[in-house]
Amino acid sequence: MEGPQLTDPDKERRYSALFQQLDSNSDGHVDINELREGLHALGMRGCQGAEQEILRAGDTDQDGQLDFNEFTQYLEERERRLLLMFDSLDRNRDGRIDVSEIQQCFQSLGVQITLGQAKKILQSMDRDGTLTIDWMEWRDHFLLNPLHNMEDVVTFWKHSSMLDIGESLAVPDEFSKKEIRSGMWWKQLLAGGVAGAVSRTGTAPLDRLKVLMQVHGSRSCGRSMWKGLREMLEEGGLRSLWRGNGINVLKIAPESGIKFMAYEQIKKLIRGQHETLRVQERFVAGSLAGAIAQTVIYPMEVLKTRLALRRTGQYSGMSDCARHILRTEGIRAFSKGYLPNLLGIVPYAGIDLAVYETLKNTWLQRYRAGTSADPGVLVLLACGTISSTCGQIASYPLALVRTRMQAQASIVGSPQLSMLALFRHIVEREGILGLYQGIAPNFMKVIPAVSISYVVYENMKRVLGVTSR
Numbered sequence: 341m342e343g344p345q346l347t348d349p350d351k352e353r354r355y356s357a358l359f360q361q362l363d364s365n366s367d368g369h370v371d372i373n374e375l376r377e378g379l380h381a382l383g384m385r386g387c388q389g390a391e392q393e394i395l396r397a398g399d400t401d402q403d404g405q406l407d408f409n410e411f412t413q414y415l416e417e418r419e420r421r422l423l424l425m426f427d428s429l430d431r432n433r434d435g436r437i438d439v440s441e442i443q444q445c446f447q448s449l450g451v452q453i454t455l456g457q458a459k460k461i462l463q464s465m466d467r468d469g470t471l472t473i474d475w476m477e478w479r480d481h482f483l484l485n486p487l488h489n490m491e492d493v494v495t496f497w498k499h500s501s502m503l504d505i506g507e508s509l510a511v512p513d514e515f516s517k518k519e520i521r522s523g524m525w526w527k528q529l530l531a532g533g534v535a536g537a538v539s540r541t542g543t544a545p546l547d548r549l550k551v552l553m554q555v556h557g558s559r560s561c562g563r564s565m566w567k568g569l570r571e572m573l574e575e576g577g578l579r580s581l582w583r584g585n586g587i588n589v590l591k592i593a594p595e596s597g598i599k600f601m602a603y604e605q606i607k608k609l610i611r612g613q614h615e616t617l618r619v620q621e622r623f624v625a626g627s628l629a630g631a632i633a634q635t636v637i638y639p640m641e642v643l644k645t646r647l648a649l650r651r652t653g654q655y656s657g658m659s660d661c662a663r664h665i666l667r668t669e670g671i672r673a674f675s676k677g678y679l680p681n682l683l684g685i686v687p688y689a690g691i692d693l694a695v696y697e698t699l700k701n702t703w704l705q706r707y708r709a710g711t712s713a714d715p716g717v718l719v720l721l722a723c724g725t726i727s728s729t730c731g732q733i734a735s736y737p738l739a740l741v742r743t744r745m746q747a748q749a750s751i752v753g754s755p756q757l758s759m760l761a762l763f764r765h766i767v768e769r770e771g772i773l774g775l776y777q778g779i780a781p782n783f784m785k786v787i788p789a790v791s792i793s794y795v796v797y798e799n800m801k802r803v804l805g806v807t808s809r
Contacts, residue, residue: 355412358483369405379484393486418483426478436472437462460701529596531800536596537589539793543785545581547588548572550778550785551648554743555751557770557777565781576652584648587658591640595633603629627689631682638681639674645746669749677745680759684738692731699723725790732782737775741766 362370362378370378375391398406398414406414429437429445442458465473465481473481540547549568572580606625634641639662646661655661665673700723732739741762748754757765766774 352412355415356408358415359408359411369407370411371405375406382484390484390486394484397486415483418486419479422479422482423475425482426475436470436474437478438472527801527804529600531797531804533592533596534800535793535797536592538796539789540588540592541582541585542792543789544585544588545569545572546781546785547585548581548583548648550781551584551645551743553778553781554740555645555649555747557740557766557774565784580652583650584644587640587644587647591637591644594640595637598636599629599633602632623690623693626693627685630685630689634681634685635678638678641681642674642676642746645743646750649747649750673749676748677742680738680742680745684735684742687738688731688735690731691734692727694727695730696723696727699726721790721794725786729783729786733779736779736782737763740775740777 359370360366361381362374364374364377372391372395375394379390394414395404395406397417398410400410400413426437429441431441431444439455439458439462442461443455446458459471462471462473465477467477549565549572552568552572553565569581576583603625606628607621610621610625642665643658643661646665647655647658650661655664700720703719703723741759744762744766745757745759748756755765763775770777
């Protein structure tokens, strides 16, 4: 069977209807704001910068807007390019793209996906429910999406967003070979790092309150959040709310960098030259990468806890705190709580990733009628927030024990207990709920952390010229 042809007697009517839909003020021209609003109304939320690309390619007279003739010429050239991409996917030349052809396309670019994943991508474009994509479905899906080749399409389908919501996410984001070659990976990490720094600084008072409640829970089980905030203000004033935040922000860079490099190396060991890991493999690689990163930067974690707990005038700064610990407790003090910290990565990473993938796939199956197989950054952010919260609930007792072990030597009269002994000590004195001291402020900081991180991340991507994934 011959492939699809570009001859379309209804083409002018289609173009005219689309132009009128974008030309919101009906002045016969479409400017960049109308393009942006029109693309958003058409459901193209996962394609940041599409309006600039369309205007740059279509605005032949360089007047900053498109008239109908320019718009028509752009769409005709766009359809020719899309036809070439469609033909490259339609390997059996039957005029339709099926699940196996999508899977083969990914494999040809070094990306391994399952038939189930390929089916989800196909269903996002399959308007007539035939489980195949014909030329018109392909054309309408990508007509205003300025992707240039199949590698761009695969990247568009594959990627999610990476945001730091104030906790150490154990499974890093993946980058394509093209993104690594072009240097886009470090811009993504930098944008995420800056967003994480601003987000952590904005929610630092809640983070310090969490640490105080975790450590002093046995002394004050009835301590409320408001009482804790009042005590911090009375003891050290407004600035004391940010104690420990400096080291918390400083550790973002080494932790993110080490995690990324470790993840890339572990990924190669697991999958060889194949680019993308399956969900179970991402869990293993992410957990190992997180464990390596945590091992290297763990002394900074101990410093963060001690600085958050310090009294006014106790230390002059981070280096003074480190010297004091080294002088009075020895080098081993910087590894206290390391075992529960390491053990906490596995339930956190497993539950976080499992819930994230389940929520994302459920959303795609229920609301895939839109124009993109990418759910969009807000949906991914919501999935990430919920999955991270579930992961925290599961791993929180280990996090609390880790913090208590880090702080034991600095608390007068506190017994120096092992991990298991400390678990028993907390349950005997405070009950099971004692293992969740401080979880309320921990949850309270999630929404502001996500909001701050999202806004800063998007602005940093714009400043750094990071293209949408």
